[in-house]
Amino acid sequence: SALAWVKTKKSTSGPGAGLYRGGTNINDDDNNKQFEIAWHSTEHNTDLWHVYERASQVYGDASYRQEADSLAKVIMEKLWNKAENRFDQGLDDHAKALDTSSWGSIFLNAIGEYDKAKVSLAYTRNFAMSRAGSQGYTPYLTGTYTPTVWFEGTFGVTQAYNVAGNKDEVAASAQRTYPSQGANGAWPYVTNVDEANQMTNAYSVASTAWYLLATAYPDAIWSECRTDKKPDEKKQP
Structure with a gap:
């Protein structure tokens, strides 16, 4: 299996x-x-x-x-970087990647580590980026990369706000990307091509699917929770 x-x-x-x-x-x-x-x-x-x-x-x-x-x-x-209060990209890999903070906060909420979840989600603000009229998040802060709004990752942050119980930021973070939504309803993968990381500005199923998950079907993914309290009791961040 x-x-x-x-x-x-x-x-x-x-x-x-x-x-x-x-x-x-x-x-x-x-x-x-x-x-x-x-x-x-x-x-x-x-x-x-x-x-x-x-x-x-x-x-x-x-x-x-x-x-x-x-x-x-x-x-x-x-994998938790105690000195910087965030997840590293991997074991002995201290690179700063958006997903490890956004998805990491979802994981931390699920296991009841609410304080760390709040800090992890707040860390995503370091990745905030404005490009082509849209506001979102860039995927990396270290290594070789092109500063760009990465829509798949941006909607991953939106989902993290769902899990954290911050519905106002869920709506706001989605709305800030609307200038980049195409007439066909889709979002590009990124606003600015990042050749080093093989990121294209073509319309993307991944970006658009993550928008739908985060705004319409938030319980369809990563809804597992091992604790009695719900994250929205601790409104984050």
């Missing part, structure tokens, strides 16, 4: 013990030979927490919940 394959990517020793690796890739210059991705991504691991938590609910299998518990603990121990 898919879950069984995922489990084979869990590191059992070394600095990444308890975290999951990225899977496999293909080396284009070596006869398409597959190789193991050794990197432990924050995004992949927080996503997997939701997978295991949902699997425990769907299948009624306590082992999945135990794995979710274990993974949450390791994520907080190894």
